[in-house]
Amino acid sequence: MREGHLRRVGAVALAALAIGALARAATLREPAALEGQPLLSAATWPAEPPFPHRDRPPPPPRPVTAIPAGRPAVRVPILMYHYIRVNPDPRDVLGFNLSVTPADFAQQMDWLAAAGYNPVDFDDLRGYLLGHGGLPANPVILTFDDGYRDMYTTAYPILRAHHFKAVSYVVSGCVNSPLNLTAAQVLEMDANGIEIGAHTVSHADLTALSAANLQHEVADSKASLEALVGHPVLDFCYPSGRENDAVVRAVEAAGFQTATTTEPGVLHSASDRFLWTRVRVSGGEPLWRLAADMGPAEPGEPVIPSPPPPTPLHGPPRMPVTWPLRPPRTAPQAAPPLEGAAP
Ligand SMILES: [Zn+2]
Numbered sequence: 064m065r066e067g068h069l070r071r072v073g074a075v076a077l078a079a080l081a082i083g084a085l086a087r088a089a090t091l092r093e094p095a096a097l098e099g100q101p102l103l104s105a106a107t108w109p110a111e112p113p114f115p116h117r118d119r120p121p122p123p124p125r126p127v128t129a130i131p132a133g134r135p136a137v138r139v140p141i142l143m144y145h146y147i148r149v150n151p152d153p154r155d156v157l158g159f160n161l162s163v164t165p166a167d168f169a170q171q172m173d174w175l176a177a178a179g180y181n182p183v184d185f186d187d188l189r190g191y192l193l194g195h196g197g198l199p200a201n202p203v204i205l206t207f208d209d210g211y212r213d214m215y216t217t218a219y220p221i222l223r224a225h226h227f228k229a230v231s232y233v234v235s236g237c238v239n240s241p242l243n244l245t246a247a248q249v250l251e252m253d254a255n256g257i258e259i260g261a262h263t264v265s266h267a268d269l270t271a272l273s274a275a276n277l278q279h280e281v282a283d284s285k286a287s288l289e290a291l292v293g294h295p296v297l298d299f300c301y302p303s304g305r306e307n308d309a310v311v312r313a314v315e316a317a318g319f320q321t322a323t324t325t326e327p328g329v330l331h332s333a334s335d336r337f338l339w340t341r342v343r344v345s346g347g348e349p350l351w352r353l354a355a356d357m358g359p360a361e362p363g364e365p366v367i368p369s370p371p372p373p374t375p376l377h378g379p380p381r382m383p384v385t386w387p388l389r390p391p392r393t394a395p396q397a398a399p400p401l402e403g404a405a406p
Contacts, residue, residue, distance in 0.1 A: 128200040128363030130191070136332035138361040139188055141204040141323060142353075143341040144168075146211050147218040150346060162346045165217050172225050174350055175203060180360065182227040184258040185298040185321050192333045200363020205229040206323065206341065208262060208300060210237060215248040219257065232262035232300040232323075235287040246291055253292045260298035261285050261319070269301060269310040277310065282317040297321070311337045329358055 130137060145161035147168045152158060163171070175182070181199035188204065190196030205222070207214045210233035222229050231252060237243040244252075253259050263269065263280040264287070272280065281299070288296045297320040301310065304325030314322050314337060321336045328340025342356045 129366045130198040130200055130202070130361055130363050132191075132194060132197065135192075136330050137188075137191065137198065137202070138329050138358070139183070139198075139202045139204055139331055140329045140357040141206055141331075141339060141341040142357075143323075143325065143343045144205065144207045144218070145209055146213055147207075148211075148213045159346045163344055164346070165221075167347075168218060169221050170350065171344070171353060172221055172227065174354075175227075176225050178354075178360075182222075182229060184228045184230055185260070186258060187228075188331065189297075189320055189336075192331075192336075198361075201360040203357070206232060206260070206300070208232045209266065210234050210244045210249075210262065212242055212244055212248070215244055215252060219252055222257070223255070226256075228256045228258070230258045230260050230298065232260045232298075233288060234262045234264070234266045234302075235284040236264040237266070238291070249288075249291060258298065259288055259292055259296055260300055261288055261296050262300045263302055266302045268303065268305045269313075270305045270307050274309075277313050278317075281310075281313045281319075285317055285319065299323075301325075306338070327356070 144163060146158075146163070147165055148162050149164050150159040150162040178201075180201045180203045182205050183198060183202045184204060187196060187198060188202070191198040205227065207218060207229065210231060214231055218229070231244070231249070233244060233249060238249060239245050249259060261281075261284040264284045265280065267276070267280050269277055269280060285296050285299075295318075297318070299314050299317075299319040299322040301314075301322060301324055306314075306322075306324060311322070319337075321339060323339045323341055325343065326338075326340045327342065329342060331339050342353075344353060
């Protein structure tokens with residue numbers, strides 16, 4: 064009798080947990096643009112444009128876990144993509160290596176979802192390392208270098224179908240070029256879960272530039288993208304991973320908060336935030352290779368009653384959390400005399 068009662072109580076508690084998780088998932092999926100608007104009847108609901116992968120069922124609820132605050136370094140694989148396309152020229156080996164086919168990319172995103180990975184962005188990682196916000200367990204950051212147009216036409220619909228955040232590193236001087244993102248595409252993605260980062264004005268080798276040209280490539284790309292999206296652009300990526308001390312100093316002096324390289328690695332902390340390593344995803348590589356390169360995920364702990372909120376997927380970004388800029392390096396100044404101290 065007592066055992067039956069306990070079983071019923073347990074079943075009710077489990078059902079309540081499942082309903083809670085489903086409700087949270089539903090909240091996550093509600094576009095902010097619809098909030099506060101009257102509901103339309105089915106007859107007046109506008110027809111949706113064709114949207115591949117849209118009908119994927121929501122994943123089954125799994126235990127809610129998060130990374131507890133205070134870890135000084137966290138394993139967050141930062142995946143590095145370039146083109147999401149079928150390489151058009153079979154003789155172009157470099158192009159092949161930089162091109163993940165749409166089918167492979169969709170399979171990789173399916174695997175990330177099935178394996179319980181949670182894509183976050185650099186704002187989330189900055190917030191965690193600064194003690195301002197939480198991170199879900201198994202975090203991963205998806206970055207797309209160079210701002211190619213297939214980021215919008217091919218990757219973005221697949222990311223949206225999974226409700227995944229990502230980061231687009233845009234070469235500011237190439238916006239609106241035939242192979243690159245248009246300004247309107249950058250704006251649309253910026254408002255829908257894709258963080259915009261800077262990747263210089265012209266994709267120059269920053270280690271080979273004069274001080275003035277280095278400043279132009281770094282600072283002007285930031286200013287130009289900020290003028291486009293209307294909010295701070297705080298994350299940078301060194302073209303071809305080319306950096307040295309002077310380049311890193313220029314990126315920090317321009318007001319960026321993080322920068323990524325092409326060196327392999329997954330463990331990141333505040334102290335190395337201008338040299339964050341990444342996981343390269345190459346054309347034709349099998350899924351097991353990607354899983355091996357990512358290594359074991361950062362474990363979380365059960366969260367009661369709900370995980371700390373990462374930045375929203377839709378709508379304008381929250382105020383970014385930032386490290387204070389270091390003062391310029393000058394000769395140390397003598398401390399002022401203490402009040403009341405003997406001269
Ligand atoms: Zn690049």
